[in-house]
Amino acid sequence: MNKIKLEYHQEIDNKIVKKELEFEEDLIKVPYSKASLFVSKVKGKSMQPVILDNSLVVADLSQKEFEDEAIFLIHKDENMWIKKASLIEQKEFFVSINPDFSHLVYKKEDCRIIAKVLIYFENEN
Template sequence: MNTIKLEYTYYKDGEHIKDEFTFNKTLIKEDYSLSSLFISKVEGESMQPLIKDKALVVADLSKKKYEDKNIFLIFKDNKMWIKKANILDDKEFFVSINPNFSHLKYKKEECKIVAKVLLFFNNSKSTF
């Protein structure tokens, strides 16, 4: 079988909606742990134009090592955020791509890496 099917839950109109998403496993271009994969639905525009609001991201919970220029799901201030790892002035940060959200810049040591984003789908098209 050449596909991966993952279930995910999101909120809509105050309700928990359960859904599933199936994609070809060859879309993931690096090693991954199948049992550690999950899908999350993005809320917000801080990673546009690369990752759009309502995009689905496939992330690997087993990948928690900071890697410059890669995208991660991080936990900060009791929220999960999607941010790009970026070294600025020899310091490690997680940043927004959208210049309108440049104020959302977090020091690595103030965050917990949840998972590395391996793939994302804007409007049901895969990217990464």
């Protein structure tokens, strides 16, 4: 089995620590660009119960096309957000999964897609 190993940085005890995420290549079930993969740590509960606070997501920078029901990292209001793409009344939006954050609905035209999330892992830290 081929493995994918990705570096990322995490703040631990007020220090930035370099870490690695390693996983089996076949865990990703959709086409992707290996050179465009990166890891990001999720902060917040807006995507629970699917993606938990502090989870690690692997995203593909080469995939920036809106795809209904897919999860993306997007840029809006000087922040990076993780949201689900959703067609609502034939219009494209990014929404939260957690009903407690249902007020976080962003029009696609107000956002910039950074990358499509391909897989996610719970993180103990």
